[in-house]
Amino acid sequence: MQTPQLPLGEPAPQTRSTLGPDVLVQVRGLAVAAGNLVVQSGLEFDIRAGEVLAVMGPSGCGKSTLVRHLVGLERPVAGQVLYAGHDLHRGDAAELAALRRRFGVMFQAGALWSSMSLGENIMFPMRLFTRLGSAERRRRARFKLALVGLDGGFDLMPAQLSGGMRKRAALARALALDPELLYLDEPGSGLDPLNAARLDELVLNLRHHLGTAVVMVTHENASIMAVADRALYLDPLAHTMTALGPPRDLLSHGPAEVRAFLQRGVVA
Numbered sequence: 001m002q003t004p005q006l007p008l009g010e011p012a013p014q015t016r017s018t019l020g021p022d023v024l025v026q027v028r029g030l031a032v033a034a035g036n037l038v039v040q041s042g043l044e045f046d047i048r049a050g051e052v053l054a055v056m057g058p059s060g061c062g063k064s065t066l067v068r069h070l071v072g073l074e075r076p077v078a079g080q081v082l083y084a085g086h087d088l089h090r091g092d093a094a095e096l097a098a099l100r101r102r103f104g105v106m107f108q109a110g111a112l113w114s115s116m117s118l119g120e121n122i123m124f125p126m127r128l129f130t131r132l133g134s135a136e137r138r139r140r141a142r143f144k145l146a147l148v149g150l151d152g153g154f155d156l157m158p159a160q161l162s163g164g165m166r167k168r169a170a171l172a173r174a175l176a177l178d179p180e181l182l183y184l185d186e187p188g189s190g191l192d193p194l195n196a197a198r199l200d201e202l203v204l205n206l207r208h209h210l211g212t213a214v215v216m217v218t219h220e221n222a223s224i225m226a227v228a229d230r231a232l233y234l235d236p237l238a239h240t241m242t243a244l245g246p247p248r249d250l251l252s253h254g255p256a257e258v259r260a261f262l263q264r265g266v267v268a
């Protein structure tokens with residue numbers, strides 16, 4: 001086993017090689033590139049069942065790049081992403097597809113399929129990946145819409161929605177297959193502070209009612225403080241993580257650059 005770095009708040013090395021029941025994902029020695037540029041390396045952390053983990057850092061530090069690797073869309077330059085103990089980038093196609101069905105993703109652009117109604121957007125993954133009948137798909141899609149506060153929106157088209165509603169609908173679609181883990185890349189981007197705060201509240205509700213673990217990429221301090229159990233800082237200069245722990249701990253005694261990041265009054 002390679003020598004792990006020990007960011008703030010991580011367990012001791014001898015406890016990390018075993019996959020406890022509360023660990024969904026193990027990231028080990030991960031290095032990720034965007035194009036030809038290695039933007040982050042030496043990443044070493046777990047994602048725990050039911051937690052809200054914020055991935056934070058200034059614009060361009062590699063947050064979205066990391067998410068693309070965590071969901072298996074891109075191959076790492078080095079290291080591994082282990083999902084329930086299985087390497088997300090190795091194995092046969094059927095095994096990988098089954099693993100990928102266990103988590104939901106909402107990318108930064110958060111686009112819905114514009115030619116489909118909200119209900120159809122949510123039922124589409126069910127049609128692709130499950131054997132549910134159409135009545136059951138409908139029932140579940142309506143339930144997901146109700147969860148995000150869009151009851152009655154089943155037949156609406158994306159173009160009929162405000163930005164905040166579109167984000168919530170995209171979140172409902174990410175929930176289509178009842179994931180145990182949800183990756184959200186900048187869910188509040190493009191929203192006014194009130195709608196961004198509503199989305200944070202929604203994330204906490206999901207965790208509370210469904211027990212869904214959430215990895216939320218954000219550079220917004222308010223969101224980090226409001227929702228994250230732990231936060232991971234990707235440093236743009238060191239090109240690696242320099243902190244991991246409860247945001248309040250990082251704010252009071254994290255590394256200097258992390259404290260500075262969390263104390264910014266104005267968001268980048």
Ligand SMILES: Nc1ncnc2c1ncn2[C@@H]1O[C@H](COP(=O)(O)OP(=O)(O)O)[C@@H](O)[C@H]1O
Nearest residue numbers: 034035036039058059060061062063064065066
């Ligand atoms: N496809 C690409 N080819 C080359 N460079 C890229 C590509 N995508 C992103 N980058 C660069 O990689 C860095 C990290 O980008 P990104 O992961 O989007 O950052 P963040 O999400 O933290 O804002 C940035 O400097 C960005 O300009």
Ligand SMILES: [Mg+2]
Nearest residue numbers: 063064108186
């Ligand atoms: Mg990004």
